[in-house]
Amino acid sequence: MIPGARVIVLPVAAAITCQPVYALVYMSVDQAQQLMFAGRTLTPMPLLLNAEQIAAIERDSGVKVYAGSLRAWKADDGYFFVDAVIGKHDLITYAVALGADGGVRQVEILEYREAYGGEVRNAHWRGQFVGRHHGDAVQSGRDIQNISGATLSCQHVTDGIRRLLATYAIAIAAR
Amino acid sequence: MQSPSQHAERTQRRARPLLGTLVEVRATATLHAAALHTAIDAAFAAVERVQRRMSFHDERSDVSRINAALAGEVLSVHAETYEVLSAARMLGDLCGGAFDIATAASLVQNQFLPKPQSRVAARPPAPGTTYRDLELLPDARVRWRRPGWIDLGGIAKGYAVDRAIDELRAHGVASAVVNAGGDLRCFGEPQPIHVRAPDELTAFFYLGTISDASIATSAGYYCGLQIDGARMDALVDPNRGTCIEWERSISVLAADCMTADALTKVVRLAPQAVLGMLQCLNAQAVIIDRHGLLACGREWLRPPPAAGSAAQVLKFTSGRTAAR
Structure with missing residues (x-):
């Protein structure tokens, strides 16, 4: 045995009971706007995409378009978008700031939710999170902080950003 | 962001998609709200720099x-x-x-x-x-000397966490946690640490607390350890990347996150070298499987009080016995 080393064996009873949902709100849309466009005015310009634009966005980005609309705002020096992506066990809402040149300036996660047992794909389950504000109580059970675990891929967020950039190019810049 | 006082202690928590995963920064300081955001911006920028320089995919790296x-x-x-x-x-x-x-x-x-x-x-x-x-x-x-391809994926994530921590300190943050997809480092306030149960995604183990330390966790197969006289060889389907039998969760704790990150690979690939490396690098390994939780090495982790049932005896490889 290594001198000075001690082996600690703890019973598995130290485990915490399961919880089906884990949810974190990092910031609200307002707070993200203040962070990314401090002091500037953001004008809502919600985008409605037609079939032709959707097809072009899918071709350009290689990512499927699920929502026919996009929450977008315009500032003097750029654009602000809010989008959401669904993974196998998670729903992630995020905000993207583009500069005037259409390049990504900043990305921030707004909300992160995990769920198991198929809830994530359930429209009713997703519906309860629409319009949530920072500070709203979220029914998620005990706050579990500081999870050290096998790496969770955020490829779907990266894909979402790529889709956003294509949406900008096709539905905004091309006008 | 709510308090008008410049000297109130405030905490801010933000996350960005970086390093192929979600990187979360949580910082507490007696700073103006804008200054705290600047500190967190600097932490993310440090991670982005590591990503740009050490990415396998980016041709400019x-x-x-x-x-x-x-x-x-x-x-x-x-x-x-x-x-x-x-x-x-x-x-x-x-x-x-x-x-x-x-x-x-x-x-x-x-x-x-x-x-x-x-x-x-x-x-x-x-x-x-x-x-x-x-x-x-x-x-x-x-x-x-002869041509090769390197990939720093097994070590750069931990290194990025270390650089982010440096930035937070440099910006006057009192207490912080940086968590890059499960590779985590903290300073200031002691932090409670949880890991997922290896085969039950909705179950979490509370391991205890750490102070001014790092932890990295690798769930999955664990080669070649002798436990209770039986050789624990997990069978891995490389296409699915999943274990066929019970998975083990392996966490490594060390002063810096790069060491913790890299050592999780060593614990998997070279179990015979583990005890020596833990001693040499002042690190701790924590393994969770169906027998319970086994920890060895320097005691970075302050475990919670044991829940009462009898502790189990586990044997380590190379003839050494751990008993309690």
């Missing part, structure tokens, strides 16, 4: 330049890249070559890494090249 370099060609790399390469070399030497950053070719072949971009693909590695074939020269320069 030092890693791509190294992977496209000819044998004998001298390359200058950034000081941070050189620091990681030096650490990787030291770790590789310490465990007899089990930790080897020059295994990218087989990772690509087995589809754990995507095909590299064209300039790198055009200069394939020589068979049998190891990390020792990448010479580390003075002044942050490197040179291949």
Whole structure:
């Protein structure tokens, strides 16, 4: 045995009971706007995409378009978008700031939710999170902080950003 | 953001998609709200710099330049890249070559890494090249003795966390946690640590608290340990990346996150070297499986009081016995 080393064996009873949902709100849309466009005015310009634009966005980005609309705002020096992506066990809402040149300036996660047992794909389950504000109580059970675990891929967020950039190019810049 | 007082202690928590995962920064300081956000911006910027310099995919990264370099060609790399390469070399030497950053070719072949971009693909590695074939020269320069491909995925995430922590300290943050997809480091207030149960995603274990330390966790197969006289060889389906039998969760704790990150690979690949490396690097390994939780090495983790049922006896490999 290594001198000075001690082996600690703890019973598995130290485990915490399961919880089906884990949810974190990092910031609200307002707070993200203040962070990314401090002091500037953001004008809502919600985008409605037609079939032709959707097809072009899918071709350009290689990512499927699920929502026919996009929450977008315009500032003097750029654009602000809010989008959401669904993974196998998670729903992630995020905000993207583009500069005037259409390049990504900043990305921030707004909300992160995990769920198991198929809830994530359930429209009713997703519906309860629409319009949530920072500070709203979220029914998620005990706050579990500081999870050290096998790496969770955020490829779907990266894909979402790529889709956003294509949406900008096709539905905004091309006008 | 709510309090008008400049001297109130405030906490801010933000996350961004970086390093292929979600990187979360939580910082507490008696700073103006804007100054705290600036500190967190700087932490994310440090992670982004590591990502740009050490990305396997980005053709402008030092890693791509190294992977496209000819044998004998001298390359200058950034000081941070050189620091990681030096650490990787030291770790590789310490465990007899089990930790080897020059295994990218087989990772690509087995589809754990995507095909590299064209300039790198055009200069394939020589068979049998190891990390020792990448010479580390003075002044942050490197040179291949024979051509190879490196991937820093097993160590750069922890390094990025360390650099983010440095920025937070430098900006006057009192207490913080940086968590890059499960590789985590903290300073200031002691932090409670949880890991997921290896085979039950909705169950979490509370391991205890750490102060001014790092933890990295690898769930999945664990090769070659003798437990209760039975050889625990997990069977891994490489296509699915999942275990067929009960998975083990392996966490490593160390002062810095780069060491913790790299050591999780060593614990998997070279269990015979683990005890020596833990001692040498002042680290701790924590393994969770159906027998319970086993910890060895320096006690970074302050465990919670035991829940009452009798502790179990586990045997370690190479004839050593751990009993309690």
